[in-house]
Amino acid sequence: xxxxxxxxxxxxxGCHLALAPDYSGCSLVTIRELIRRGxxxxxxxxxxxxxxQADLLLGAGCVASIETAAISLxxxxxxxxxxxxxxxxxxxxxxxTCPAIHAGLTAAEKGISHLPLAGVIGSDLVNLRPDWRIIxxxxxxxxxxxxxxxxxxxxxxxxxxxDPAGNLWIGVRRELMLAAHAARRTLxxxxxxxxxxxxxxxxxxxxxxxxxYVDAIALAPNGAAPVGLRGRYPADRSTLRAYxxxxxxxxxFTRFVDAWLADA
Amino acid sequence: xxxxxxxxxMIAAIARLLQGLRHVAVGAASPVPAAATxxxxxxxxxxxxxxxxxxxxxxxxxxGGRELFDCAAQGRLDAFFLSGAQIDxxxxxxxxxxxDPRAPDRRFLGNFGAPYLASLVPxxxxxxxxxxxxxxxxxxxxxxxxxxxxxRLVTDRCVFVRVDGRFVLESRHAGETSxxxxxxxxxxxxxxxDAGITPGPDARMRDLLxxxxxxxxxxxxxxxxxxxxx
Numbered sequence: 001x002x003x004x005x006x007x008x009x010x011x012x013x014g015c016h017l018a019l020a021p022d023y024s025g026c027s028l029v030t031i032r033e034l035i036r037r038g039x040x041x042x043x044x045x046x047x048x049x050x051x052x053q054a055d056l057l058l059g060a061g062c063v064a065s066i067e068t069a070a071i072s073l074x075x076x077x078x079x080x081x082x083x084x085x086x087x088x089x090x091x092x093x094x095x096x097t098c099p100a101i102h103a104g105l106t107a108a109e110k111g112i113s114h115l116p117l118a119g120v121i122g123s124d125l126v127n128l129r130p131d132w133r134i135i136x137x138x139x140x141x142x143x144x145x146x147x148x149x150x151x152x153x154x155x156x157x158x159x160x161x162x163d164p165a166g167n168l169w170i171g172v173r174r175e176l177m178l179a180a181h182a183a184r185r186t187l188x189x190x191x192x193x194x195x196x197x198x199x200x201x202x203x204x205x206x207x208x209x210x211x212x213y214v215d216a217i218a219l220a221p222n223g224a225a226p227v228g229l230r231g232r233y234p235a236d237r238s239t240l241r242a243y244x245x246x247x248x249x250x251x252x253f254t255r256f257v258d259a260w261l262a263d264a
Numbered sequence: 265x266x267x268x269x270x271x272x273x274m275i276a277a278i279a280r281l282l283q284g285l286r287h288v289a290v291g292a293a294s295p296v297p298a299a300a301t302x303x304x305x306x307x308x309x310x311x312x313x314x315x316x317x318x319x320x321x322x323x324x325x326x327x328g329g330r331e332l333f334d335c336a337a338q339g340r341l342d343a344f345f346l347s348g349a350q351i352d353x354x355x356x357x358x359x360x361x362x363x364d365p366r367a368p369d370r371r372f373l374g375n376f377g378a379p380y381l382a383s384l385v386p387x388x389x390x391x392x393x394x395x396x397x398x399x400x401x402x403x404x405x406x407x408x409x410x411x412x413x414x415x416r417l418v419t420d421r422c423v424f425v426r427v428d429g430r431f432v433l434e435s436r437h438a439g440e441t442s443x444x445x446x447x448x449x450x451x452x453x454x455x456x457x458d459a460g461i462t463p464g465p466d467a468r469m470r471d472l473l474x475x476x477x478x479x480x481x482x483x484x485x486x487x488x489x490x491x492x493x494x
Contacts, residue, residue, distance in 0.1 A: 118380070211309065
């Protein structure tokens with residue numbers, strides 16, 4: 001059985017890390033270990049947006065670049081450490097849109113270099129993406145956008161359940177399935193390890209990432225706190241509000257994170 | 265947040281635009297569109313499929329984040345809502361930031377799915393609850409999503425519709441005049457010859473808003489649910 005610290009040690013400095021949005025499945029417990037270690041030069045991709053995990057890593061100086069459709073603390077607004085890093089010019093930002101990230105991951109999932117994507121032409125976003133191509137659609141009318149494959153080194157996520165064989169149950173959060181297919185490795189923390197095989201029963205199997213894609217799992221009850229985990233426990237609103245307030249200054253961010261690191 | 269009466273007018277106006285549709289999706293942080301869509305669902309005898317992002321209860325999807333977008337490209341999504349820190353006279357919205365988009369003076373949260381949905385969903389309804397000259401501008405600094413003819417912009421003061429490339433006034437909410445709207449709007453606009461007062465909710469709509477709509481809103485937008493119920 002692994003631990004969150006052991007998972008963090010498998011995420012090397014400089015790697016391309018895919019992270020779920022706050023509503024999906026966030027391994028905050030592993031993010032804490034990355035910060036404790038002083039991880040550096042990480043490249044983050046949001047699935048398809050980024051939240052508290054990215055803001056904590058940005059504030060702690062662990063991040064070189066992000067690719068995302070949005071970054072925020074949800075209804076608590078602007079991600080404060082991101083905003084500071086952006087103004088200081090210490091983070092490279094690749095702007096995207098949700099379906100372009102899903103399409104890039106789908107291309108990686110299929111082992112191809114790119115995927116065509118409907119829409120988007122007409123938005124100024126295409127001017128910010130020199131790596132995107134617009135071509136005459138060879139099979140239909142008009143022009144179509146091509147987006148390159150997104151192949152993260154590692155997907156890090158948190159889920160409710162796993163089994164002893166290393167299968168991971170994510171339920172309807174299938175953006176995690178897509179990301180696990182696309183990424184070279186998947187590392188996950190879970191609330192519980194079941195005694196039975198998830199793939200033996202179709203009801204569970206349909207919502208499970210097979211162990212084929214999963215490299216390590218650590219048991220970490222409450223590992224998604226404070227953003228919460230669907231069907232298990234809600235977001236801890238008072239802690240999130242305290243973070244949003246504290247992180248508006250570098251000193252406040254440091255105080256918050258020091259207390260968080262000391263907590264475990 | 266506007267007062268209850270203004271919100272009810274906005275909600276009723278949007279719900280009327282959704283009549284006859286089969287599938288309407290509401291993005292995150294959109295309480296007024298959510299209430300309007302739930303009202304339209306009640307008016308349609310619950311035959312309308314409603315997707316509210318961020319709600320576990322109003323989520324018909326089982327294939328992850330991409331399913332909404334795949335639905336839209338196939339024509340299975342009839343309406344979606346957009347807002348923007350800036351909305352301009354052509355219906356373009358800006359969700360990215362002010363100034364140079366590569367290094368904005370002020371950055372908002374990001375483009376989300378808007379650049380894609382805007383051109384694929386037949387009915388894109390723009391909504392702002394704080395109609396003012398800084399949010400409603402002649403030209404956006406960055407086009408997250410372009411507008412198109414026939415598109416509506418519903419605010420807490422009026423309803424615009426885009427005709428021949430620009431918004432014209434379709435109706436103003438009770439209490440507004442042409443002058444009050446011009447003072448509050450950062451772009452010049454013509455008025456439709458038949459532009460009158462936006463109809464508010466009728467008695468049946470009011471009952472539905474206070475009853476089943478408020479109840480369905482409770483888990484995801486408790487503040488607006490409480491306001492509707494009062």
